[in-house]
Amino acid sequence: YVSKKKKKSIILSTNSSPPISFPAIPIKFSEKQQASHYLYVRAHSVREGTKSTWPRKRTLFVLNVPPYCTEECLSCLLSSCGPVQSMELQDKPDLAESLKEPRSKFFHPKPVPGFQVAYVVFQKPGGVSAALALKGPLLVSTESHPVKTGIQKWIRDYADSVPDPEALRVEVDTFMEAYDQKIAEEETKAKEEEGVPDEEGWVKVTRRGRRPVLPRTEAASLRVLERERRKRARKELLNFYAWQHRESKMEHLAQLRKKFEEDKQRIELLRAQRKFRPY
Template sequence: MYRPMQQLTLNTSSVPVLTGIEKWCKQYNESIENESKTKEIINQCLINFDKKKEQEKDQEKMLEEVDSDGWTTVTSKKKRGKLAVARKESTFKKIHAKEEIKKPKRELLNFYTFQIREAKKERLAELRKKFELDKKKLEQIKAKRNFKPF
């Protein structure tokens, strides 16, 4: 049986197949959100945020009500969000200790070249002294080791 050859086409006027730059341009344009939709999403998020803040304020006001004895419970209000440092003596000590550690790092030791040279000379002199002391110690240890067969 003989079949005549049929021509298969992927790209037609009703269903075009995009390739190359045309395809990439279409993908890029589809990836960009509509400006009005994004504005609506942002506005909705802001409205939800405002509602949460109002609920938190209402809860704080509920806690600050006067008891039957006439006492009011005061809640802490942190100015910089919930990460504000508590005002305790222990936290002040920790902060002060950290600052003491940072202080020597901020000071410029050996700023001038002659200071650097002198510091190097002093280090070398200290190392030589230590080396000489170590030599003497080794000699003393060797001298103490006597051969005692019995």
């Protein structure tokens, strides 16, 4: 038994109406496809006084982007609205509107395939208003810009997964230069703040005066680990039972007594040899 209110909520949730204030743009994969897929678009905006990665009045926020629609395909679909400056696909919208570091195609995992959202930045603000007025349907795969599927898509994905060594080297060098510069700035700032009392009169003390520890090589680390393993194995086998512990103590005491008697005899012999004997 389902109540009338529950039935009504089920019917409303299954309705495929677009979200509020999101104009719908119908798209098709190709001319052969009869049914249309809908992209929901809106001018990207944030609250007053909030920093955003995306420029205001030039950014279009797109929902319900299908998996086969790549950044290149979406740029081609919206190219009639105006020149596109940048494009970024994401799994979900940015909740925290803060500045982000640039993405890397080598060291960031690929997004999970599925429906995504997109942030499209136009060179002029008129591109956003033109995109909101699009009627469609727009074709994703055309003769001039075909979208690869099946084996061709797998071959392209495999080719894209193999990085270019020169491009990888350039990106690593650029990252390391920025990282070294950041560390140098932090050290300079720490030196300037060291010894200077703050507002409450506290002085910051750092560990700068400590002697730097030389990094261990791999061979030295392996030797240390092997030595620790042997020591641990010896400790585990030694005096495992209480009677073994007692016997080891008794043997140690017996060895000390024997050594004491030997030392006594040696001292007596030395004394006997030092006596004065004129005849």
